[in-house]
Amino acid sequence: MSGQPSFAATPSALKGVRVIEMGQLIAGPFAGKTLGEFGAEVIKIEPPGAGDPLRNWRLMKEGTSVWWQVQSRNKRSLALDLREAQGQDIARKLIAEADVLIENFRPGTLEGWGMGYEQLAALNPGLIMLRISGYGQTGPYRDLPGFGSIGEAMGGLRHLTGEPGRVPVRCGISIGDTLAALHGVIGVLTALYHRDANDGQGQVIDVALHEAVFNVMESLIPEYSAFGAVREAAGSALPGIAPSNAYRCADGFVLIAGNGDSIFKRLMTAIGRSDLADDPTLANNAGRVARVDELDRAIEAWTAPRSSADVLAALSAARVPTGKCYTARDIAEDPHFRARDMILRQTTRDGYDIDVPGIVPKLAGTPGSVRTSAPKLGDDTDAILREMGLADSQIAELRAKGAIA
Structure with a gap:
């Protein structure tokens, strides 16, 4: 890391908060990224082999997606097979000492591994569990597969995008996933405050992709309720507000x-x-x-x-x-972005430098920071297991059995 004030050592708002991230791709990992930028220790559990699929999404450099360099900065990578009993045991021990668990599997996946909230809270009553899924943990659609794009459609956003009478278009990024992640971060911070200010009890935060999108749809439902008005696509205009x-x-x-x-x-x-x-x-x-x-x-x-x-x-x-x-x-060429540290120069673990987005929001007393670049798969596996008290012989045995990589 070099060249930007944001990389200097500063007080961290979330120092001492330990986060276990089990999510993949966008929604869960974006929440972990945001918490990590403000000082939380984030341990990312990835499956041995390919790891998080985001490592291979979009444009690649030195064999890894450059998107990965943003999404996984400030994280430690633990290559752990959660489908294996020994892998699940290690995860439980980590979670027992954690403040926050992030997961964005289909509802019921963790329960199938014996890691539902009730079982984990018995080990760690203060655990805060962020669960991001397509349709939430309850309701008739809970078991349906869901992606951010489907959440954008069901949340009402896609109907409004594009030109009138033409096919709805996406905004070009996975906005449904990111909105869900940001709502999840709000939930985590609220739950941490409640836990530490009250009885020390954790809780579950249930974020559905479509609900996160629906939450930013402004007057969509009140207008329908009061007038029967169905808002339609309007291209680049802002309907009802001119010019x-x-x-x-x-x-x-x-x-x-x-x-x-x-x-x-x-x-x-x-x-x-x-x-x-x-x-x-x-x-x-x-x-x-x-x-x-x-x-x-x-x-x-x-x-x-x-x-x-x-x-x-x-x-x-x-x-x-x-x-x-x-x-x-x-x-990239706008001086205002540079002046506000919204473009940072980051050195990757492959040795090349790359411009990446800065950190939002700007906190005066405890600003966010980039402390470490994104890890290679399993970079921190041995170190984390040693911190848990495992001997090198035990680590070697787990690796031989394929539980870790």
């Missing part, structure tokens, strides 16, 4: 949010449409919504022949919220 849309420039698109009353006046003045700025029927949002198509045409007639840089400069001077639709290159 707020993406507008074509000579070299791409910019987002312009001119929906505040005073902002609207400044926007119309900046684009040379004082007639619209001074129109009393457009003085409030309701009037603007009624003429949204007219307003969008007027704005794009001004943006279309101009470069995005010229549009941004003019509207920034007019104090109108606007922004370019950034690509990865735009983000």
Whole structure:
């Protein structure tokens, strides 16, 4: 690690919190990543052989996904076969000394291994167990397989994405998984506070992918309940709020949010449409919504022949919220991201340097940090087992039987 203030030793908000991560791919591991960034010790249990499938997702460098370098930083890797009795015994001993267990298996998987919450809480009454699944631990759909994309569909998000009358589109990332992970982290932090401030008892946090998506759907259900209104896809516009849309420039698109009353006046003045700025029927949002198509045409007639840089400069001077639709290159070259440590230079265990996202949120007193790079499979197996009191001969026996790698 080098070159960024975020990597300096700082007080850690979650120092002393031990997390056992059993999840794979995105939702569970993203929760573990977030806790690790704020000082928790995260031990990631991976199956011997291929390990977490995320190691092989998307673009690879030196045989490992570069996504892995972000998702698994600040973690220790224990290659342990949870399908074997000896592997389960080791996991139980680890969990007995842990604060948090994260898992995102299909409901019933841990129970089948004799590691349901009741059994684990008998060993560790203070255990907090984060369970992320497609549909939650209860209900008629609990046993159905679920991915983040299905959660986005069932949670109501996919119906709103895309252009009216066309196939729904995804936003390009696994937003359902990430929303579930963030809700899980909120649950873990809340449960840790309750445990330590009250009776020392842990609890289960049950996060369903579709519910995490549904939780951010704003007025979707109240509008249906009150008016029978079913919100539909609206492309890049913000339905019921105007003007707020993406507008074509000579070299791409910019987002312009001119929906505040005073902002609207400044926007119309900046684009040379004082007639619209001074129109009393457009003085409030309701009037603007009624003429949204007219307003969008007027704005794009001004943006279309101009470069995005010229549009941004003019509207920034007019104090109108606007922004370019950034690509990865735009983000990497933007000085604001660098100034706020949102792009960090990280040295991987394969020896190469790579830019990775920084840490959110920014805590003034106990900021997050990247203390270690992402591990290779089983990097920490022997060290963790020795810390548990196993002798080298016992470790060798477990490895010979395939329980560890």
